[in-house]
Amino acid sequence: MQQTNARAKKSIKNAVVSTAYYLIILGLSFISRKAFFDYLGSEVLGLNATAKDLLSFLNLTELGIGSAVGFFLYKPVFEEDHTKINEIITVQGWLYRKIAYIIIAASCVLMCFFPMIFAKSELPLSYAYIVFGTLLVGSILSYFYNYRQVLLSADQKNYKIIRNNSRIEIIKIILQIIFVTKFSHPFFWWVGLEFLARVFATIGLDRVIRREYPWLNLSLRDGKRFYNENKGIIQKTKQIFFHKIAGTVLSNSSAPILYAFTTLTTVAYYNNYQIILQRIATLMRNFFTSTSAAIGSLVAEGNKKSIHRVFWELFDSRLVIVAVILICSFHLTEPFISVWLSSDYLLGRRFLILFLILQGILMSRETVDSFINAHGMFQDIWAPIVEASLNIGLSIFFGHLWGLEGVILGVTTSLVLIIEIWKPIFLFKYGMKESPIPYFLGFGFRLAVILAIAYVSTWIVPYLPFHEEASTSIAKWLLYSTETTILVSLMIIPAFWAFSSGTKNFVKRMTSIITSEFIKRTGR
Secondary structure, three states: OHHHHHHHHHHHHHHHHHHHHHHHHHHHHHHHHHHHHHHOOHHHHHHHHHHHHHHHHHHHHHOOHHHHHHHHHHHHHHHOOHHHHHHHHHHHHHHHHHHHHHHHHHHHHHHOOHHHHOOOOOOOHHHHHHHHHHHHHHHHHHHHOHHHHHHHHHOOOHHHHHHHHHHHHHHHHHHHHHHHHHOOOHHHHHHHHHHHHHHHHHHHHHHHHHHHOOOOOOOHHHHHHHHHHOHHHHHHHHHHHHHHHHHHHHHHOHHHHHHHHOOHHHHHHHHHHHHHHHHHHHHHHHHHOOHHHHHHHHHHHOOHHHHHHHHHHHHHHHHHHHHHHHHHHHHHHHHHHHHHOOHHHOOOHHHHHHHHHHHHHHHHOHHHHHHHHHOOOOOOOHHHHHHHHHHHHHHHHHHHHHOHHHHHHHHHHHHHHHHHHHHHHHHHHHHOOOOOHHHHHHHHHHHHHHHHHHHHHHHHHHHOOOOOOOOOOHHHHHHHHHHHHHHHHHHHHHHHHHHOHHHHHHHHHHHHHHHHHHHHHHOO
16 A cells, blocks of 8 residues: 555656646647637648648657557666666667658658648648658657656656656747747748757756666667567567557547548648647646556556556546546537637537547546556557557548548547457456456446436536626636536536545545645644
């Protein structure tokens, strides 16, 4: 229990720092998005989203080495085996350097097809090359230098990464808003600051790693020798590669497919919804992010009772937050877009429902995924192949029939089959060595509670005082969002407290940690 609480304390520290910085960036992002739409235009923003997705497909050549290295670092970090840590990260750096050269070559080939890819765009073709080139530089820097941050993550010091990157991001966004709105040639100011931010973030992260781990001494010339001595990394990498395919297809196929059936403007409108929900999802992910390393340490310890208990604590606590986010988003997203940009940017209530279902699956999957990763279980390579095939195939098929909504329906269908059904079976049957039926019964009951509360909220929320005025100003929207969030939270939290043991245990653990820290700091 003491070890578990120690891990929880580190997780809380990561969560507090991550949340504080992210809230600042979240506010700045919405301000900057409005400025960028006004001064850069929806075509440029759609181009940026499409270029990011194209580059992400090239990053598949990373194969999953970073994830495999993270898994193999849990034990030596726990044992403070500096020699082994140096060996493992040296192998990673040696392999990453080779991958960087492959990505550069592949990018040059891809750019030869830009005249065809962006034929429908009204922007100068040079814009596509500049945006893609800026993103490429950031990616290459991660392969040459930033890969060492995996040690900070495995050591539950992810907050140091976030603190470094967030400071640069905040400065970058503020300068972009100023230069884009006040000076001529806004596109070049915007993209130039994007480039500089990536360079300075890399320099800052290098200093953090050197200061935190002065004993980290990597000689990439020894990479091949250590590679031969750590074959397990490559074995896991081969398995993880297929899972990365599915993840990349999921994250980065929607924009190109949407562009095929619509326009860059529609992609930009869709990206507005993504920004809202994904910013919130990222905030939640940052809050839970260090639990991945804690789970890895917990599984390495091997206490089955603690593993089972912590699983349901994390699952229920995350599900409570996801439920509140989704129900509130159903009521708040359209009024917010109307105030933020205008009602012309809305894509319809039916799209919103499908989009929220998709985001709900993505936000709630993390607990199962984290425990699978902690067990090192990547051997189900058929699952990501099926998921990626269904994702692309159904998105194209349904997209042809129903456009934007069809693309979202195709993605969601693939996730339900693999993420919601197969992954829990895989974890419980082969990882925890127990029947998955109690999980599905428990999850089904929790889902029914959430759906019932969501339905009831559609009858109650319209009677809230600021419902009718929510779309008239940001102040009225903030009041409406506050009363909606309070209402939904008062419906969800007591229900989960009454019906789920994981919620009770999570609250008790957090209360115990906070109380002990208060006593230690105050001496009471």
